Amino acid sequence: MWSQQIRTGWAADTVSGSGEVDALTVALRFALYVDLMLLFGASAFVLHALRGAERRVGEVLPSGATTATTAIVALALSSVSLVSLAASMAGATLAIVDRAAIDAVLWGMPIGVAWRVRMVALAVALVSVLLWRRAPALAAAICALSGAVALGSLAWSGHGAMDAGGRGWLHLLSDIVHLLAAGIWIGTLFALLLLVFRPARRADRVHLARAHHALKGFSATGTFVVLAIVLTGLANSWLVVGPAALLSAPGTLYGQLLIAKLVLFAAMLGLAAANRYRLVPRFERALAAGDHAAALIALRASLLIETGGAVAILALVAWLGTLAPAAG
DSSP states (O other), X not given: OHHHHHXXXXXXXXXXXXXHHHHHHHHHHHHHHHHHHHHHHHHHHHHHHOXXXXXXXXXXXXXXXXXXXXXXXXXXXHHHHHHHHHHHHHTOOTTTOOHHHHHHHHHHSHHHHHHHHHHHHHHHHHHHGGGTTTOHHHHHHHHHHHHHHHHHGGGGGSGGGGOOHHHHHHHHHHHHXXXXXXXXXXXXXXXXXXXXXXXXXXXXXXXXHHHHHHHHXXXXXXXXXXXXXXXXXXXXXXXXXXXXXXXXXXXXXXXXHHHHHHHHHHHHHHHXXXXXXXXXXXXXXHHHHTOOHHHHXXXXXXXXXXXXXXXXXXXXXXXXXXXXXXXX
């Protein structure tokens, strides 16, 4: 078992361990998904949705503070996850896991390489915070690139790492694109929430107009994001479950969680469509009429529900990644 894990680098879920360690694994995976998607997605939002003066620190989003916080949290979570994985594979607890087990993961497994790459990328993101005030566009580009590398490294802790050869690389590539597309969506939701929930004393007409511009501007990007998520999601399901097991999948815990994820994703698509075709145009008309209160309340509620759905999906994904596809 140990040699197989060294060879494939697939994460700790298939290793024997207590329920407590499994719960910790799920919690760490979930926290890393959320944190790294915010790091990448919020920086990417600055590039694809904001222009000129909107990118200045404090003008629309607290970008430097957000980057520093998410990078530091990701460094801490990644460190704990490495120790947790080593403990699970060694059949030990976090308190007594030895250095040899950690070194085996860090230097003997593909997931260890991915971990080291992630830590370097997070360090680069932290350093780029120094550029936010002087060159926000450059800082956002560096943060988005380093955040993409850090987020993409999580593919080696999921099912994409269980295959070998060309199929394995195809699976990893599909996982990475899926993660990045989801990160853009999650980061955009976070940024939009900051925009529409800005305190009333600071939410003047200019700010609201910028919020509308960002909401409307994401429509085109959002189409490509959804397309990428759907296509890579289908590819991943095919590669993980396989055509022969599709009919029996609903009878397994993995299949049931996957169905729940798909249902939530469909609901999120519905909310996103409502935002794009109904709430955002309504908000625009309300701004033109000088009476935006009711439209803003509806928009806030929709974004909150959509964000709640996204968080629930990430929790399911964190759980799914710790299950063998055939496990019931």
